[in-house]
Amino acid sequence: MAFVYTLRVAILGSGPSGFYAAESLLSQTSVPVQVDMFERLPTPFGLVRGGVAPDHQKIKTVSLIYEKTAQRTGFRFFGNVEFGKDVFLPELKKIYGALIFAVGAKSDRKMGIPGENLNGSVPATDFVGWYNGHPDYSHLKFDLSVERVAVVGNGNVAMDVTRILAVDPRHLEQTDIAGYALESLKKSRVKEILLLGRRGIAQAAFTNPEIRELCELPGSDLIVDPNEVQLDPLSQEFLSSGQASNAAKNNVQILQNHSKLQLKNQSKKIVVRFLVSPTEIFGQDGNVSAVQLEKNRLYKEKDGSLRPKGTGQYETLPVGLALRSVGYKGLPLQDVPYDEKSGTIPNLSGRVISPETKSPLTGLYAVGWAKRGPSGVIGTNKPDSHATVEKVLEDARTNLLSVSPPSNADDILSLLQNKKVRVLNYADWKKIDSLEIQNGKSKGKSREKFTTIPEMLDALSHC
Numbered sequence: 001m002a003f004v005y006t007l008r009v010a011i012l013g014s015g016p017s018g019f020y021a022a023e024s025l026l027s028q029t030s031v032p033v034q035v036d037m038f039e040r041l042p043t044p045f046g047l048v049r050g051g052v053a054p055d056h057q058k059i060k061t062v063s064l065i066y067e068k069t070a071q072r073t074g075f076r077f078f079g080n081v082e083f084g085k086d087v088f089l090p091e092l093k094k095i096y097g098a099l100i101f102a103v104g105a106k107s108d109r110k111m112g113i114p115g116e117n118l119n120g121s122v123p124a125t126d127f128v129g130w131y132n133g134h135p136d137y138s139h140l141k142f143d144l145s146v147e148r149v150a151v152v153g154n155g156n157v158a159m160d161v162t163r164i165l166a167v168d169p170r171h172l173e174q175t176d177i178a179g180y181a182l183e184s185l186k187k188s189r190v191k192e193i194l195l196l197g198r199r200g201i202a203q204a205a206f207t208n209p210e211i212r213e214l215c216e217l218p219g220s221d222l223i224v225d226p227n228e229v230q231l232d233p234l235s236q237e238f239l240s241s242g243q244a245s246n247a248a249k250n251n252v253q254i255l256q257n258h259s260k261l262q263l264k265n266q267s268k269k270i271v272v273r274f275l276v277s278p279t280e281i282f283g284q285d286g287n288v289s290a291v292q293l294e295k296n297r298l299y300k301e302k303d304g305s306l307r308p309k310g311t312g313q314y315e316t317l318p319v320g321l322a323l324r325s326v327g328y329k330g331l332p333l334q335d336v337p338y339d340e341k342s343g344t345i346p347n348l349s350g351r352v353i354s355p356e357t358k359s360p361l362t363g364l365y366a367v368g369w370a371k372r373g374p375s376g377v378i379g380t381n382k383p384d385s386h387a388t389v390e391k392v393l394e395d396a397r398t399n400l401l402s403v404s405p406p407s408n409a410d411d412i413l414s415l416l417q418n419k420k421v422r423v424l425n426y427a428d429w430k431k432i433d434s435l436e437i438q439n440g441k442s443k444g445k446s447r448e449k450f451t452t453i454p455e456m457l458d459a460l461s462h463c
């Protein structure tokens with residue numbers, strides 16, 4: 001059937017999953033679409049801007065692909081517009097035939113141990129937002145006058161925060177790291193970072209390039225006790241079973257090899273530990289002073305996975321800061337179904353479903369971490385968003401989405417204008433972008449970010 005109307009799609013969130021969804025929609029020709037992308041911040045790109053570590057500038061160039069999407073006919077950007085504060089589900093449903101939630105996973109998981117809320121026990125994601133100049137975290141203070149830091153978890157976020165704490169800060173000078181973070185890291189007295197994995201080397205969540213980077217980090221020795229990287233019988237069986245990924249095999253190889261190398265006597269140390277779980281964080285005067293670790297052993301679950309179990313053997317290590325890097329968690333959105341356990345929007349292949357009836361809720365979709373939880377790398381989102389868009393198009397072709405009254409492309413503009421929301425369009429973002437690059441130039445940095453929303457809005461007013 002030929003389409004006589006344009007399908008209006010609202011994408012909530014402008015990170016990789018949102019942009020890949022926009023690209024999939026705008027690069028197809030079977031259904032005419034108009035894509036409006038809403039972003040809570042004045043700036044787009046989600047974790048590419050606020051999550052990817054500043055020493056990974058090459059990874060950030062993925063935003064050039066998103067820039068191309070933003071130039072496509074049919075794309076509009078609505079920055080500084082927050083779902084649940086400035087716009088609400090019933091309003092958007094009147095204007096758009098489809099809403100795609102690309103809101104990521106904003107919060108962090110808890111460990112559920114005593115002392116977790118002491119001063120100096122902080123989600124690693126807060127530290128990430130802080131050094132990246134994210135407006136939600138730029139006001140935070142981190143006490144880097146401490147000598148030893150525990151990083152709990154060994155995923156890639158743990159790798160990032162460990163690297164930023166351990167690298168010689170001169171290597172960050174030309175990046176887009178927030179100015180205040182660079183100054184603070186230059187004054188840092190941190191000498192040792194404990195990287196704590198609750199399972200063994202063969203189950204580590206980090207990927208090969210990230211652990212290699214730590215092995216070769218300028219200004220820091222990676223200390224791997226050869227005993228820590230010996231494989232227990234279950235891991236040995238797993239690695240030789242054919243079920244193990246090449247990444248896991250390589251991780252084992254990289255660290256076993258590294259454990260045999262001479263240390264270079266660098267000024268900082270990263271100590272890698274496996275099979276240990278924090279069981280309590282101790283404090284002095286309300287501040288973190290030590291972490292208690294329990295030695296674990298692995299056991300096999302019914303599904304074949306290897307899980308950690310405490311052995312009752314404990315040790316206590318003095319630390320002044322504990323960065324909890326045990327995973328992100330999505331937060332609920334007003335009027336949108338939410339699964340508390342996974343922190344995601346319940347969905348079937350991207351179609352949002354009612355938690356009660358399990359039936360799809362017409363016109364609502366999810367992509368990225370909001371859809372599948374906080375897993376995968378940036379590129380994982382491309383096929384994932386495309387798969388959801390296929391469902392949107394399928395529903396449009398079967399007339400599921402045509403039942404809503406036809407709306408006008410200006411309806412959203414009037415709605416936001418009536419609410420006096422200061423909306424930033426893509427051209428506004430490009431002005432912020434140029435100013436940041438310009439501000440960075442004089443300091444030899446790739447950009448100097450604005451780190452608060454008022455600063456961004458103020459800078460725009462003077463353009």
Ligand code: NAP
Pocket residue numbers: 110111152153154155156157158160197198199203204205206210277278325326327328374375376377378
């Ligand atoms: P992650 O990869 O899921 O790692 C979480 C880590 O926390 C795992 O080591 C996990 O151990 C551990 N953990 C969970 N609960 C724990 C507990 N109660 N006590 C102790 N340890 C616990 O998550 P992430 O590091 O936040 O990264 C999120 C996603 O972003 C990942 O897909 C990651 O690859 C990606 N990312 C990629 C890059 C990059 O490409 N450079 C950078 C940053 C993030 P178990 O394995 O035992 O559960």
